[in-house]
Amino acid sequence: MPHSTPSRLRVAAIDFLNPAPLMWDFDHPPLASALAARYQLHSTQPSLCADELLSNRADLGLIPIASLTPELAIVSDCAIASLDRVRSIQLIIKLKNSSRDDIERTLAAVRTIAADTASRSSLAYAQILFRKYIATDPAFLPASADPIGMLQQADAALLIGDPALVAQESRTRIEATVGPCLWLDLAHQWTSRTHLPWVAAVWAVRPQALTDITPAQLTQDLQLSRDHGLAHIDSLVEEWTPRIAILPTTIRNYLTQNIHYTLSPACIDAIALFRRYAAEANLLPPLPTLRFL
16 A cells, blocks of 8 residues: 655745844755745744634744734744844834934824834734834824935834835935934843843744644754754854845844844743733734743
8 A cells, every 4th residue: 555645744934134144944945945845834924824824724833922823832942032122113103292212202292103013913013012112003004114205294203124124225325315213123122121031923834734743843843944054143144145135144133143043941031921911002903822832
């Protein structure tokens, strides 16, 4: 009787710079061919990864923590997080009658925010900042990731991912068009107020999909890919320099200093606190306990 071919896990991946170290073994020899026998990758937006898992279009995804549900299990111990400034989540506020030094007053004056909606977590972090810490509730207006266009239609712009990195390289040009702005790193706003890391995304899996691969194998594959990626930062800088309009030194600093790739106990505490605050503000459904694989 012929042996059946093991089914591959369908993986919803993100084609941004920050997950690049996590994806190293999936994209590079010598392990890419072995992983291709176990995993079938396709790229999507961060905000859509969880939808694909929950609708059974994917089995494993790098999903925003805002999208975690009781049905999905977190795979240890990889994360996309930051211990202070992440650079890739920027809240840019047009300065009117306040100075760059008066952050709280500037935040309190914001009434409208043009927001890139590619990440549910970043949107929720921004909403928590205003509702919990500033005690205001500005309107978030969905917009494409064009900082000048965003700031021409709203008091502030929320940029995430690669567009946020690119915008900082073009800060002089942007402010020459829209006027002086206050640039706030959303991760720093969170870490300075909670004294916990800022966490954007984790690997999550539908446990029932693990029919031909064990939890231990899956965890090892993801951890080794992360470790090998962090050992090949020079290669990643070389690969990404032609793909994104920022300096190679910025790419290197981003991958080595801004992003934290380990799901530490403090990161787990941060996820739980974020979900509690988001539920209290009626931004996300409650998630009383985090499920781990």
